[in-house]
Each structure stands twice: as C-alpha cells, then as structure tokens.
Amino acid sequence: MSPAKKKSPPKPKRALLRRREMAADHRLGPGALRELAERIIKFSDADETEVDIGAVTDALTRFANNTIHQNVAEQNLTVSVRTVVDGRTARATTNKTDDESLRRVVRAAADLARFQPKNPDLLPMLKQQKTQKVARFFPATATAMPAERARAVARVCKATATAKQTAAGIFSTAMVETAFANSRGYFAHYEQTRAEFSVTIMEKDSSGWAKANSPNIADIDPDALGASASRKATASRAPKEIPPGRYTVILEPSAVLDLVGFLFYDFAGTAVLDQRSMFNKRIGTKLFGDNITICDDVYHPLQLGTPFDGEGVPREKVLLVDRGVPRNLVYSRATAKKMKKQPTGHGFSLPNEYGEAPMNLVFTGGKASVDEMVRSTERGILVTRLWYIREVDPYEKILTGMTRDGTFLVENGKISGGIRNFRFNQSMIEMLSNVEMLGEAVRAAGEESFEMVVPAMKVRGFHFSEVTKF
Amino acid sequence: MRDWANWAIDTAKVRGATFADARVMDIRHRDVSTKNGDVGNLSESESLGIGIRVIAGGAWGFAATDRLTREGVQACAAEAVAIAKASALAKTHDAVLAPEGPHVDTWQGPFIKDPFRIPVERQIDVLLAADKEMRRVKGVTLAEGSMSFRRIEQYYASTEGSAIHQLKMLSGAGIVATTFAGSEIQKRSYPNSFGGQHMQRGYELVESLNLVGNAQRIAEESVALHSAAQCPEGTSTIILESAQLGLQIHESVGHPIELDRVLGMEANFAGLSFLTLDKLRTLRYGSDIVNVVADARLEHGPGLGTFGYDDEGVPAQCTPIITDGLFTGYLSNRETAAAIGEKRSGGTMRTESWSNLPIIRMTNISLLPGSWKYDDLIADTDDAILMSTNRSWSIDDHRYQFQFSTEIGWEVKNGKIGRMLKNPSYSGITTEFWGSCDAICSREHWTLWGTPNCGKGQPMQTMGTGHGASPSRFRNVKIGAAFAK
Numbered sequence: 014m015s016p017a018k019k020k021s022p023p024k025p026k027r028a029l030l031r032r033r034e035m036a037a038d039h040r041l042g043p044g045a046l047r048e049l050a051e052r053i054i055k056f057s058d059a060d061e062t063e064v065d066i067g068a069v070t071d072a073l074t075r076f077a078n079n080t081i082h083q084n085v086a087e088q089n090l091t092v093s094v095r096t097v098v099d100g101r102t103a104r105a106t107t108n109k110t111d112d113e114s115l116r117r118v119v120r121a122a123a124d125l126a127r128f129q130p131k132n133p134d135l136l137p138m139l140k141q142q143k144t145q146k147v148a149r150f151f152p153a154t155a156t157a158m159p160a161e162r163a164r165a166v167a168r169v170c171k172a173t174a175t176a177k178q179t180a181a182g183i184f185s186t187a188m189v190e191t192a193f194a195n196s197r198g199y200f201a202h203y204e205q206t207r208a209e210f211s212v213t214i215m216e217k218d219s220s221g222w223a224k225a226n227s228p229n230i231a232d233i234d235p236d237a238l239g240a241s242a243s244r245k246a247t248a249s250r251a252p253k254e255i256p257p258g259r260y261t262v263i264l265e266p267s268a269v270l271d272l273v274g275f276l277f278y279d280f281a282g283t284a285v286l287d288q289r290s291m292f293n294k295r296i297g298t299k300l301f302g303d304n305i306t307i308c309d310d311v312y313h314p315l316q317l318g319t320p321f322d323g324e325g326v327p328r329e330k331v332l333l334v335d336r337g338v339p340r341n342l343v344y345s346r347a348t349a350k351k352m353k354k355q356p357t358g359h360g361f362s363l364p365n366e367y368g369e370a371p372m373n374l375v376f377t378g379g380k381a382s383v384d385e386m387v388r389s390t391e392r393g394i395l396v397t398r399l400w401y402i403r404e405v406d407p408y409e410k411i412l413t414g415m416t417r418d419g420t421f422l423v424e425n426g427k428i429s430g431g432i433r434n435f436r437f438n439q440s441m442i443e444m445l446s447n448v449e450m451l452g453e454a455v456r457a458a459g460e461e462s463f464e465m466v467v468p469a470m471k472v473r474g475f476h477f478s479e480v481t482k483f
Numbered sequence: 484m485r486d487w488a489n490w491a492i493d494t495a496k497v498r499g500a501t502f503a504d505a506r507v508m509d510i511r512h513r514d515v516s517t518k519n520g521d522v523g524n525l526s527e528s529e530s531l532g533i534g535i536r537v538i539a540g541g542a543w544g545f546a547a548t549d550r551l552t553r554e555g556v557q558a559c560a561a562e563a564v565a566i567a568k569a570s571a572l573a574k575t576h577d578a579v580l581a582p583e584g585p586h587v588d589t590w591q592g593p594f595i596k597d598p599f600r601i602p603v604e605r606q607i608d609v610l611l612a613a614d615k616e617m618r619r620v621k622g623v624t625l626a627e628g629s630m631s632f633r634r635i636e637q638y639y640a641s642t643e644g645s646a647i648h649q650l651k652m653l654s655g656a657g658i659v660a661t662t663f664a665g666s667e668i669q670k671r672s673y674p675n676s677f678g679g680q681h682m683q684r685g686y687e688l689v690e691s692l693n694l695v696g697n698a699q700r701i702a703e704e705s706v707a708l709h710s711a712a713q714c715p716e717g718t719s720t721i722i723l724e725s726a727q728l729g730l731q732i733h734e735s736v737g738h739p740i741e742l743d744r745v746l747g748m749e750a751n752f753a754g755l756s757f758l759t760l761d762k763l764r765t766l767r768y769g770s771d772i773v774n775v776v777a778d779a780r781l782e783h784g785p786g787l788g789t790f791g792y793d794d795e796g797v798p799a800q801c802t803p804i805i806t807d808g809l810f811t812g813y814l815s816n817r818e819t820a821a822a823i824g825e826k827r828s829g830g831t832m833r834t835e836s837w838s839n840l841p842i843i844r845m846t847n848i849s850l851l852p853g854s855w856k857y858d859d860l861i862a863d864t865d866d867a868i869l870m871s872t873n874r875s876w877s878i879d880d881h882r883y884q885f886q887f888s889t890e891i892g893w894e895v896k897n898g899k900i901g902r903m904l905k906n907p908s909y910s911g912i913t914t915e916f917w918g919s920c921d922a923i924c925s926r927e928h929w930t931l932w933g934t935p936n937c938g939k940g941q942p943m944q945t946m947g948t949g950h951g952a953s954p955s956r957f958r959n960v961k962i963g964a965a966f967a968k
Contacts (some may be wrong), residue, residue: 014549073564082574084566085545085942087838088559089532096640105529108549121527129522130611159569161542167573183941213751222751264699287518288624288663364514366523366627400754403875405888405908405965407668411964413886415879417754432941436680436877436884436910460752478964481884481908482757 043202050194059096065196071186072439074162100131134347141478154206154230182212203319214242221245222418224458245419248433255351258467260473261393266457272464282348283368301445307334309371323362333360378468379451386471387424395421410441416451435477484638494560500537504641508837516629517610540707541577544569547838550630579819585644590791594652594685598632622706623940625661630906645796654679660702669708675726681933683785714907716963720867729932735913737848739882742819754880766810769917775805779846784931786847786949797830835944849951853923862898886910908965924953
C-alpha cells in the first residue's frame with residue numbers, strides 16, 4: 014500500500030527556466046531583511062525592540078472530480094514588532110511596509126505595552142546567538158510555475174478517469190523567509206521551501222488517500238501517490254461492516270502522526286506549570302512501552318523549521334521520552350527560569366500564554382514494514398488515515414476520531430477487504446504501551462498535525478467504539 | 484480601495500479574463516488574554532491586500548498580493564489570469580456562474596462601542612478581575628480569560644459592475660477555570676468554550692456578558708466536577724443547552740449542507756456529505772418540530788455569519804434548510820447553484836482574508852425556536868441528562884456519525900435537575916438524532932452563538948459562523964461511549 018518508487022523529475026525547458034528566474038525575484042535575502050529590520054528598530058524609542066519579518070510566497074492547485082477547480086497564489090510580507098517599555102511588553106503586526114505604517118506599528122506596540130501591569134517574568138532581549146545553519150531552500154520548489162503543477166494534476170486526473178475513479182486533491186509549493194532582529198544587535202535569517210501533494214481517489218463506495226511533502230519538489234511524485242490512492246480505493250470496494258470493539262491495528266505513518274501530534278503541547282514546561290499537561294507528576298515514571306523513544310530535533314534531515322525559537326534562542330535537540338519514560342520537557346527562557354532549567358530554544362514569540370512546545374518530534378522507529386505487520390497479524394485492522402481527532406480527556410489523553418479513506422480488515426496475515434469506518438476512543442498512554450511492531454520512522458504528513466518523523470505502528474487492543482454507515 | 488479593485492479587474496479583462504472580481508480587505512485584530520493573574524497575550528495586527536479571482540479559458544485563477552501599487556496590483560491580476568490558463572490544462576468543463584445583477588451598495592454591521600477605542604487597560608482590568616474571582620476558589624489551578632476583536636473593511640468590485648463597500652466589527656470574550664486534582668483535569672468555561680461568546684457587535688457585547696459576575700460560579704463548578712459521579716454509559720433522554728446545541732447544528736447540519744462538499748469539491752480534506760442531491764426535498768432530516776434556516780440577514784441577529792453581501796457580491800439571504808423536519812436547502816455559491824440548476828446563488832461565499840479564495844461557508848445556521856418554556860421542559864422530563872458547554876467534538880467526513888462531550892452535566896429526575904455528572908458524552912447518527920428531537924424551547928431562551936474557529940478549504944481558512952438555538956430535548960440517545968472501557 015505504500016507509493017511506488019518515484020520517477021526522476023523531468024528536466025525544465027528553456028522558457029520555463031526564464032520564468033523561474035523571474036519568480037526567484039520574490040526571494041528577499043538576509044541583506045534586504047536586515048536593512049528593513051534595522052530601519053524599523055531606528056523608529057523605536059522603547060527600552061527594547063524586537064522585529065520578526067515573515068515573507069511568504071505560496072501557490073496551490075486544487076482539483077476535484079478529475080479537474081482543477083481552484084488555483085491560487087499569494088504573496089505577503091508581515092512585520093511584527095515587540096517593544097519593551099518599563100518592564101512591560103506587547104506586540105503589533107502589519108503587512109504595510111511604508112515608513113509611515115512602520116512607524117505606526119512601532120508606536121502601537123509601545124502604546125499597548127505601556128498600559129498594562131509590569132511583567133515580573135520578562136527577561137532582557139538576547140544578544141547575538143550562534144545558530145546552526147540548515148539548508149532547506151530548493152530553488153526548483155521556490156520557482157515552480159502553475160503550469161507545472163497543472164500538468165502533474167492533469168496526469169493524475171487522466172489516470173484516475175481511465176480507471177473509472179474520481180480524484181480530488183492539492184499540489185502546492187511555497188517559499189518562506191523569516192528574519193529575527195532586536196535592538197541588542199541580534200539578527201538571524203532562515204529560509205525554506207515546501208512542496209506538497211495529496212490526493213483522495215474515490216469509487217462508488219470506497220476511497221484511498223496518499224500525501225507527501227518535502228522542501229524539495231523533486232521528492233514529490235504525484236503519479237506514484239495517485240497510484241497508491243487508486244489501489245486503496247480499489248482494494249476497499251464493497252466495505253463490510255464489522256462490530257466495534259478492541260482490535261489489533263496497523264497504523265500507517267499518517268495515522269500515527271495525527272494521533273501522537275496531540276502530545277506536543279504536553280511536553281511544554283508551561284503546560285506542566287499550569288497543571289494541564291498529561292505529564293503532570295509523571296516525569297521520570299514509566300508511562301509507555303520500552304520501544305517508545307521520542308526526541309525533538311529540528312536538525313533531523315527529515316524535519317523543517319527555524320533553527321531558533323520565537324525569542325531567538327538556538328533550538329536544541331531534546332530527549333523527551335526515553336524507552337517509555339518521559340524524561341525532559343522543553344522550556345522558553347521565562348519558563349526555564351521559573352522551573353530552574355535551561356532554555357531549550359522552543360519558546361513562542363512573546364507575549365503569549367503557552368510558553369513553548371516541541372515542534373519537531375522525532376520518534377525512534379523500527380525495522381518492520383507495513384507488509385510484515387500485516388503478515389504477522391491473525392486478525393486486525395489496517396488504517397490509512399484518521400480524521401477529526403479531538404481530545405476527550407486531557408490527563409489520560411483519550412482521543413476520539415474516525416478512520417477514513419482506506420480501512421481494511423486483516424485476516425490470517427492478509428488484507429481480506431475494506432470495512433466501514435470506525436470511531437475510536439483511545440488513550441494515548443495505553444496505545445503507546447501496546448505497540449508490538451514499529452516501522453522505519455519517516456516524514457509523515459497528515460491533516461490533524463503538522464509533519465513529524467514517525468513510524469508505522471502495530472498496536473494491540475485499540476479501542477473502536479462505534480461504526481459509521483460507509 | 485476602489486482604485487486598486489478597478490486596476491485589478493481592468494487588467495484581468497485586458498489579459499483575457501471573461502470574468503473577474505476583486506476584494507480589497509483591511510483587517511485589524513486585537514487579542515488580549517490573561518492567565519493566573521498576569522497578562523498573557525497583548526497584541527494587535529493589521530493586514531491589507533487584494534485578492535483577484537478570474538475566469539480565463541473557461542477555468543479559474545486566483546492571486547493575492549499586499550503590493551498595492553498600480554504595478555503590484557496589475558502584476559497580481561496578470562498572475563491570476565496566467566493561473567487560470569494553467570487550470571484550463573486540466574479542465575473538463577467551462578466554469579459557469581448563476582446570474583447575479585450588479586449591486587452598488589454600502590453596508591455596515593451593527594456596533595455601538597468600537598472595541599479598538601476602548602483603552603486596552605480597561606479590557607485587561609475586566610479580565611484580571613474575573614481571574615481574581617476564579618482563583619479565590621480553592622482548587623482552581625489555572626484561570627484564563629480572553630478578549631478578541633476584529634474590524635474588517637472590505638471593497639468588492641466585479642467585471643459585471645458590482646461595487647460594494649462593507650464594514651464588520653466582531654467581538655468575543657470568555658473565561659475558563661481549570662482544575663487538576665488526583666488523576667483528572669476538569670474545566671468550566673463561561674459563557675461558552677472556544678473563547679466564550681462571539682458576535683458581530685462592539686464592546687457592548689463584552690459588557691453584557693458579566694464575566695466577573697460568573698467567574699466564581701464556574702470556578703466552583705470546575706472544582707465540584709472532581710467529586711461528581713461519572714456520566715453513565717447507555718441510552719438516555721438528553722437535554723442540550725443552547726451553546727452545545729449550536730455546535731451540534733454546526734457539525735451535523737451546517738457542514739453537510741455545503742454544496743461544494745456535496746459535489747465532491749472538498750473530498751480530499753473536509754470530506755463529502757451524506758446529503759447527496761437526491762435527498763433534497765425527500766429526506767426526513769429531523770422530527771416535525773425541527774426547522775433550520777441559513778440566514779445571513781441582519782434581522783436574524785448580529786451573528787458571525789451576518790453580512791450585507793457575500794464575497795462574490797450576492798446579497799444576504801435566508802434559505803430554509805430543514806422545514807418541518809424535511810431537508811429543503813443547501814448552502815450554495817454562484818457556480819454550484821448553476822451546477823444543480825438553481826436560478827440564483829444562496830449567497831454563502833466567504834473568505835477569511837484578502838489572501839484567500841472565497842469558498843462556501845456557513846452563515847448563521849440556526850434552529851428556529853419552539854414553544855417550550857425551559858422550566859416546563861425540565862418539569863416534563865422524567866429521566867434525562869442535561870449537558871452544557873462543549874468539551875470535545877468529532878464527526879465523520881460524510882457528517883453522519885458524531886460524538887460530543889461536554890464540560891458538565893446534571894441528572895434530571897422526575898421533573899427536577901439533580902446531581903452533577905462529570906465527563907458527559909453522547910453520540911449518534913445525524914438523521915436519527917434530529918429525528919429524536921421532541922421539544923425545543925421558545926424564543927426567550929434562544930441565543931445566537933458564535934463559532935469563531937471553523938476550518939475548511941485548502942489552504943485552510945478559519946471562519947466565524949453563527950448558530951441560534953434554544954435548549955432542546957432528544958430521546959433514546961447513546962451516552963457515555965467516549966469514556967467506555
């Protein structure tokens with residue numbers, strides 16, 4: 014059920030190269046962004062001033078019923094200013110970059126800051142930090158043209174129509190530049206690109222889904238993803254209804270991601286201070302199985318994201334769970350001071366009420382393939398994707414949601430056919446204690462969580478509570 | 484704004500567009516929050532730009548920019564046309580729009596007190612006073628409060644001659660008391676979860692909520708939940724108070740009636756709908772007393788789904804969705820209305836920002852009031868569970884099987900509200916659930932709630948929607964499945 018091996022991307026033609034060069038003009042670069050940041054800081058008479066600049070160029074081609082029905086592009090540059098006035102801080106943001114507007118946004122941040130109680134936890138802004146370089150900018154992604162996306166979509170739609178199936182999905186490309194500067198002379202710049210293709214392929218009573226994203230458009234193979242979704246739609250025809258209950262499940266990486274993505278806020282020091290984390294009073298005690306090890310690592314080759322946090326602190330790799338035992342949390346500067354820890358580089362832009370969170374979870378994987386998990390299962394359920402997951406109980410971490418777009422019964426080591434979709438109510442503590450097999454950790458893409466590096470999992474005793482009508 | 488929009492549609496026409504419209508939006512936002520006696524978030528933002536939508540070569544293109552020079556707008560319009568021509572590479576049919584006469588108009592939402600002119604220290608003071616009241620209650624481990632304000636000025640112009648200026652002011656506020664004890668985290672929110680109540684009103688909304696006066700009560704309830712009995716598992720009569728019922732309407736009526744979803748356009752993300760076209764005017768959606776409308780007109784109330792014109796220039800309308808229990812209408816735009824042979828769009832195209840393409844969104848999807856007095860409804864109920872304030876919500880991608888849990892519940896026995904229950908939940912199938920409705924409270928108990936965080940579309944857009952409801956009773960509902968072992 015995994016995508017077939019991808020083909021080499023076609024070589025761009027000469028006319029396309031010229032248009033790509035034009036599109037590359039949107040990239041501002043660290044020099045221009047530093048100049049803009051310094052101009053803004055000069056407008057400020059606050060005690061301290063911090064500037065965040067974000068420049069986004071985003072394009073997305075959307076298709077349904079085997080045709081493109083939406084095709085959009087966006088350019089936006091936002092300037093966000095935080096000022097500190099007499100121990101108080103506030104933020105104002107604008108996308109208007111003329112001098113008058115920039116002066117106004119600086120004034121707005123200062124005015125907001127003045128009229129509030131002093132913040133005893135506020136720390137001085139950082140001086141220049143040494144941040145690690147990461148290379149996540151691919152020109153071919155940044156300059157991808159609408160016609161390239163449309164041609165790929167047209168191929169998938171044609172193949173789908175030929176198979177008498179119906180396709181819906183998206184093909185998007187984006188480029189993001191971020192600059193962070195403050196009045197103590199700190200400056201950091203980061204840029205990344207991102208390409209994403211996702212597709213749902215449907216038949217009368219069945220469907221299949223596949224999705225991938227990467228900073229490099231060359232890693233995305235729409236044809237292979239379409240073929241995978243098509244095979245799932247075919248294989249899940251005429252779904253049978255089987256009763257709810259506890260089953261062994263094989264969760265493909267997208268399904269795992271959308272579940273474990275709900276853990277990330279719990280690893281925040283602030284969440285523990287606020288006593289709303291599932292790790293309240295559980296740090297250092299065995300909570301999950303021996304085969305569960307989780308770290309946060311923005312430098313992992315399959316991850317994306319800035320190597321510095323919202324306060325400019327360089328991000329550190331943090332071991333969060335070691336062989337089933339939650340060991341560490343992540344900390345912003347203020348939270349670290351309160352909890353007598355060191356900041357880990359996971360703070361959000363100030364001011365905020367949530368503190369910090371690990372945004373780059375990496376699970377340690379295993380060696381089993383999904384096919385091996387199926388072969389080892391006497392009776393179980395293979396889940397492609399989950400949907401509309403919500404938290405039912407924050408401390409036991411019970412989540413509810415539905416299976417979707419490719420749910421199969423496994424019998425005697427083989428997929429025996431599609432089944433109607435289930436609702437689950439499942440504690441994450443229990444689930445991560447019942448993992449029998451782990452696949453290789455991959456960059457997974459879902460719809461409920463941002464991307465993380467997670468493996469497929471075979472889990473015993475997963476709780477399906479109800480079944481739906483399709 | 485007028486010049487930018489006109490540059491856009493003129494350029495699009497020159498470049499070969501057969502239809503173009505442009506939306507200039509100037510959006511201002513203020514967020515204030517407090518947590519355990521301190522200011523949490525204090526920020527303002529503004530965003531100005533133009534979104535240009537075109538049909539060229541029979542296909543759609545959209546581009547948006549914040550570069551509001553003549554050169555920047557014209558380049559954006561040209562890009563929209565180029566994108567449309569690329570879309571035509573994979574088209575199966577030409578885009579067709581239901582007719583809509585040109586409209587030249589100005590509309591402003593109702594607000595008395597501009598929240599951006601209220602000193603921020605006054606707003607902080609209210610939240611900190613409520614925070615103090617919550618933390619006075621022993622056992623409260625986390626007290627939070629928030630206010631959110633949004634001012635949206637927008638100008639719409641089209642090649643068909645429409646020119647519409649609108650100004651909307653959105654306000655919201657709420658408080659939450661959270662308690663951690665033993666192995667449980669419980670919470671109570673006022674006046675609703677999702678940041679409280681949100682409406683298209685000014686600061687007068689915040690003043691009407693009396694956050695401080697309700698702080699102690701919800702804090703005490705949050706503490707009391709730890710010693711309350713667990714909601715049982717089984718089948719029961721339930722009474723939903725109006726805010727929870729508002730979300731039930733949102734998920735099990737509002738989403739499945741979106742015609743883009745019905746026609747497969749949202750299949751990859753938001754999903755499909757069980758309300759296939761053959762069900763229009765044939766499906767029994769609910770019991771005879773269930774009447775639901777989609778009403779964007781101001782006379783319905785100042786909801787998050789209230790406007791003068793939608794984001795493709797169609798006037799606000801009231802569409803009967805469920806009439807005496809029968810399914811009677813969809814939410815449509817000009818393209819989907821044409822696709823199913825309707826003469827006119829239902830006027831539900833909305834966009835989060837200038838940078839997003841408008842898509843079909845809920846307006847105010849409301850259950851019309853019934854005839855019951857609340858006290859009479861309770862007195863008439865022998866055995867039920869009363870559930871209040873949403874805690875979790877989930878529904879399948881055809882909008883058929885759902886599960887909700889609420890922050891708090893109470894037993895109703897022999898016509899009286901009895902002991903408190905913790906962890907209430909209920910689940911069911913949409914049409915079976917609405918078919919089991921046997922009592923709806925009257926207009927005096929009806930509230931137009933605001934849901935500020937409805938996500939849909941790719942790229943995802945967040946939209947505010949309105950949902951009017953009054954407390955209502957449902958029979959033979961499955962309860963307690965969320966916590967079943």
